[in-house]
Amino acid sequence: MLRLQDISLKLGRFRLRRVNLNVRAGEYRVLLGPTGTGKTVLIETIAGLHRPDDGRIFLDGRDVTTVAPEARHLGVVYQDYALFPHLNVFNNIAFGLRLQGDHGRRLRDAVHEISAFLDVGHILDRTPTHLSGGERQRVALARVLVLKPLMLLLDEPLSAVDRLTRDRLQKELKRIHNELGLTILHITHDLNEAFLLADRLTMMKDGAVLQEGTPEEISKHPASRFVAQLLGIENFLPARVEEGKRLFLEGLGAVDPHILSPWPSGHGKIFITIPGWAVEFPDGGETGQYWWRGTMKIVTVVRTSTSVEVRLGSEKNTSLRTAFSRREAAQLPFELVPGNSIEVGLPKKGIHWVARDETA
Amino acid sequence: MKSFRILFTGISLLFIVLVTVPLINMILTADPQILRSTLGDREVTGSILLTLRAAFWATLVCAVFGIPLAYVLARWDFPAKSLVQGLVDLPVMIPHTAMGIALLMVYGKKFFLGRWFGELGIGFVGTEVGISLAMAYVSLPFLVNAARDGILAVDPKLERVARTLGASPWQTFFRVTIPLSWRPILSGAIMMWARGISEFGAVVILTYHPMVAPILVWERFEAYGLKYAKPVAVLLIILCLIIFASLRWLAGRNQEL
Numbered sequence: 165m166l167r168l169q170d171i172s173l174k175l176g177r178f179r180l181r182r183v184n185l186n187v188r189a190g191e192y193r194v195l196l197g198p199t200g201t202g203k204t205v206l207i208e209t210i211a212g213l214h215r216p217d218d219g220r221i222f223l224d225g226r227d228v229t230t231v232a233p234e235a236r237h238l239g240v241v242y243q244d245y246a247l248f249p250h251l252n253v254f255n256n257i258a259f260g261l262r263l264q265g266d267h268g269r270r271l272r273d274a275v276h277e278i279s280a281f282l283d284v285g286h287i288l289d290r291t292p293t294h295l296s297g298g299e300r301q302r303v304a305l306a307r308v309l310v311l312k313p314l315m316l317l318l319d320e321p322l323s324a325v326d327r328l329t330r331d332r333l334q335k336e337l338k339r340i341h342n343e344l345g346l347t348i349l350h351i352t353h354d355l356n357e358a359f360l361l362a363d364r365l366t367m368m369k370d371g372a373v374l375q376e377g378t379p380e381e382i383s384k385h386p387a388s389r390f391v392a393q394l395l396g397i398e399n400f401l402p403a404r405v406e407e408g409k410r411l412f413l414e415g416l417g418a419v420d421p422h423i424l425s426p427w428p429s430g431h432g433k434i435f436i437t438i439p440g441w442a443v444e445f446p447d448g449g450e451t452g453q454y455w456w457r458g459t460m461k462i463v464t465v466v467r468t469s470t471s472v473e474v475r476l477g478s479e480k481n482t483s484l485r486t487a488f489s490r491r492e493a494a495q496l497p498f499e500l501v502p503g504n505s506i507e508v509g510l511p512k513k514g515i516h517w518v519a520r521d522e523t524a
Numbered sequence: 525m526k527s528f529r530i531l532f533t534g535i536s537l538l539f540i541v542l543v544t545v546p547l548i549n550m551i552l553t554a555d556p557q558i559l560r561s562t563l564g565d566r567e568v569t570g571s572i573l574l575t576l577r578a579a580f581w582a583t584l585v586c587a588v589f590g591i592p593l594a595y596v597l598a599r600w601d602f603p604a605k606s607l608v609q610g611l612v613d614l615p616v617m618i619p620h621t622a623m624g625i626a627l628l629m630v631y632g633k634k635f636f637l638g639r640w641f642g643e644l645g646i647g648f649v650g651t652e653v654g655i656s657l658a659m660a661y662v663s664l665p666f667l668v669n670a671a672r673d674g675i676l677a678v679d680p681k682l683e684r685v686a687r688t689l690g691a692s693p694w695q696t697f698f699r700v701t702i703p704l705s706w707r708p709i710l711s712g713a714i715m716m717w718a719r720g721i722s723e724f725g726a727v728v729i730l731t732y733h734p735m736v737a738p739i740l741v742w743e744r745f746e747a748y749g750l751k752y753a754k755p756v757a758v759l760l761i762i763l764c765l766i767i768f769a770s771l772r773w774l775a776g777r778n779q780e781l
Contacts (some may be wrong), residue, residue, distance in 0.1 A: 211688050233687040240688040246681045250703045259699075260689035402651065 165189040165313060166210065171219035173209055178202040180209065181372040181397075182219070187315070187349055192341050194358040195351040196394060197368035203351040205371075207317045209508045210349070211234050223314060228515065234263075239308030243320040245300045247292035253303050255290040260311045272428045278310040282336075297325035301333055310497045315347035322357060334360055353398055367391050372431045392437050398485040399438040402520065405431055415477040419454055423515050433520035440486035442514035446507055455509040458483070462502050470500055484508050547761055554758040559690050562755035568740065572760060575737040576767075579720030582660040584773020586667055590707060594671030595701070599680070612669070615662045623662055631657060631730070646759025654731040659720035666719050674705035707742055710775045718768055 168185040180202055187193045197203055199416040200229065200283060208214050210221060212233035228236055247256050257275045258266075266274065282302045294298060298492045301321060307314065321337070322330045341348055352358055357378050360363055367374040375387040386392035389400060402414040405428050411421045413436065421427065428434050444455070458474040465471070469487045477480040488500065498506055562568050597609060615623060631648040638648065648654035659714045678701055686696040703708075724738040732739065737760045745753035 208684065211684075213684050213687065232692075233684075234692055236688070237690075240685060242685065244681070246679065246685040248682060248686075248700060248704075259691075263690040303645055307689065356655070437532060444637045514690060 165191070165224060166349065168210070169220045169222070171206075171209060171216045171221065173205065173214060173218075174422050175205055175214055175218045175280040178205045179371040180206055181370070183371070183373055185366060185373065185376075187347060188265075189347050190345050192338075192348045192361055192363045193264075193350065193366065194362035195349065195366045195368055196355065196358040196457075197353065198394070202371035202479050203368060204319050206257070206320050206368075206504050207240065207349070207351060207401075209316055211240050237311070237314045239311065239313035239316045241301070241304045241308060241316065241318050241321050242325050245304035245324075247303055247307075248302055248451040249292055252289050252291050252294070253284060256292065256303055257284075257288075257306045258308055259307060264311075267474075273365065274310055275306075278306045281318055282306045282309070287395075291494070295330075298329040298333060301325065302336070305336075308346070309340070313346075315349065318348060318350040320352055323354065330357075337361060350466060355394065367394055386437065386518055389435055389437075389520075392435075392518055396439070397437050398440040399443065399483075400435040400518075401435045401438065401482060401484075403434050403517070405429075405434060413482075415482040416456055421449050421509065423510065423512075424517055428517050428519070432520050434517045435520050436515045438484065438511065439514050441513035443484045443486045444509035445486070446497055452509055455507045457507050458503060460500070460506055462500065462501060472500060474506065476508070529572065537762045543618045548763075550754065550761065554755060556753045558751075559758060562759055565701055567735075568737075568756050568759065570748060571735050571740045572737045572763060574655070574734055575721050575760075578655040578736065579663075579723075581661050582656040582663065582666065582715045582720050585656070586660050586664050586716065587709075590664060590668045591671050594668050594709075595675055595697070597668070597672045598675035601636075615664050616665050620662050620723065620725030621729060624658055624726035627658060627661060627730055650733060652731075652734065655727050655734075655736055658719075658726035658730045659723045662723055662726050663716045663719035664717040667712040670715060671705070674708030674712070675701060677708070691707065697717055698766050707775055711772075714735050714768065714775065716769045717766065722762060 166185065166187040171180055171183040171185075173180040178194065178200075183206060187209065195203055195206070198387060208215055212228070212231060212235075216229065219229075223236065223238075248259065251259065254275055258271055261271050261274055273287070276285065279288060282305055284299065284302050284306055286302075287295065292303070295303065297465065304321075308367055318337075319411065322333055325333065334357060337348070337350070340346060340362075350361060362379055364377065365379050365382055366376045366513065367387075369390055370373050375382055375391050382391065383395055386395055386397070386494045392400070403414075404412045409421045409427065410418060411424065414417050424436075440487065444452075458476040461473045461475060463473050463485065464469040468490050470490075470493055471487045473483050473485045476484065493500055498504065593612070597605070597612070628649070629635060631641070631654070633639060633642060633649075641648065646653055648657050682700050683696050684705070686700045687693075691699060722738060723736075724742065727736055728739055728742075735743065737756070741753050741760065742756045744756055
């Protein structure tokens with residue numbers, strides 16, 4: 165459906181570096197990256213609003229690199245929805261239809277049909293200033309969907325609304341994707357949003373693609389420490405791989421190499437990645453082989469969870485972090501008190517690795 | 525806090541009084557009898573109408589050229605942008621008599637531009653077209669700067685969205701940019717028009733006859749003295765205030781969308 169081939173662009177302080185992307189028809193693709201990574205520039209480049217310095221853009225196999233935005237038939241929804249303030253909801257939705265020459269009954273029917281689909285039929289004569297965040301987004305979606313675009317490009321469409329509205333709109337986007345079978349490229353910096361919606365994920369940083377795959381693939385094998393951090397993995401234990409398939413955790417000693425799969429052959433220094441939820445804490449029973457004693461530090465206490473770090477050695481990097489919900493904390497056989505000495509262990513599942521020499 | 529408010533209110537009031545006292549004084553001390561007879565003076569009414577008309581044409585023609593220029597200044601980045609912006613502002617700084625002489629040099633018969641237009645039957649010296657030209661040169665910045673600020677205030681994202689919804693650059697300009705910036709543009713046009721009406725320096729060099737109202741006031745003052753100049757001036761002021769206030773009201777109406 166959409167293929168980007170080595171797209172490079174310098175635009176003010178933003179930069180795209182040889183971006184390659186292949187979105188299949190009917191796919192819900194989420195582009196995940198921190199803010200200021202040039203994700204919006206990428207979407208606008210796909211939409212034809214910026215001409216890339218280098219590279220090609222294909223839509224349905226057709227090279228559209230130099231095609232004007234109005235001839236690409238892509239639906240763009242911005243973070244702030246960019247509704248026309250001088251037009252009411254009806255005329256916002258009808259904007260593109262009128263440009264196509266639709267009028268009269270045909271126009272009205274098309275607007276009413278999409279308004280019913282997105283539940284905005286009751287606000288058609290309101291102006292955008294009198295709409296809530298959720299209503300604005302549904303109107304912005306109606307305005308592009310009524311034109312039956314080739315695909316949807318969504319630029320952080322959920323980050324400007326409150327949490328309740330966001331939950332509802334996520335479901336709405338999923339429904340639109342399912343019911344219309346639309347191809348969607350959705351950019352966000354929100355991990356949960358990405359995992360909830362994506363068929364496939366593309367991880368971006370500083371205008372470059374770091375990794376692409378299904379959420380499961382990327383979770384299992386993040387390509388770099390940065391990707392792992394984007395995925396919310398808290399723990400990176402520095403480790404050394406030596407000949408004869410031997411694995412040493414720095415400051416903690418040798419461990420069974422079978423905890424890693426696939427084996428990081430060809431790498432010397434790596435990070436062992438452990439998601440916070442996987443770290444083993446005493447549950448009253450026996451502790452196993454890879455357990456170490458450390459000093460507890462309370463990192464943060466937010467409403468329903470307490471984030472804890474256990475320092476394992478004198479070195480700064482050898483610590484394990486996790487967060488306990490209030491319910492979990494109540495059932496622990498030890499107290500969450502700073503300075504407490506407890507044992508923590510390597511989990512049997514969820515351990516992966518990333519290379520340590522990388523710069524990304 | 526309280527002293528701050530008192531001081532600033534006081535300064536503002538003082539300023540308003542200083543600005544309005546001469547105008548109010550002039551209107552209040554005008555002899556209604558003479559004012560009425562001045563209204564019947566064909567030379568005066570003809571001159572006022574000429575002034576309004578010439579300034580109107582100057583504004584209209586400049587809108588055609590000035591709005592695209594304002595758009596370019598608001599939206600595009602190019603190497604000599606600040607230079608172009610400076611050129612637009614130049615008429616504000618140059619003494620208008622000097623501007624008039626510069627115009628005379630170019631649009632007179634001695635320069636090719638003046639000759640070209642002359643061959644087309646358009647003369648600038650001693651004609652209504654010349655008046656409009658002089659007014660246009662000195663008052664253009666009011667329109668261009670207001671239009672530029674108006675267009676700058678339109679979120680470029682709205683224009684981009686319009687493009688992705690199928691609008692060509694022209695359609696985007698007329699369906700999004702202009703509908704969202706017409707108010708400041710109109711306000712700039714009113715300012716330009718008003719500035720054109722009050723122009724003396726540049727017009728007097730290019731075209732003394734037919735006489736625009738400010739020149740007529742000057743001429744009556746020179747030839748017959750204050751007593752005869754005053755009613756014309758009063759008439760001009762009242763007329764300008766009425767037109768200006770009503771256009772301002774029109775432009776400001778329905779401000780809230």
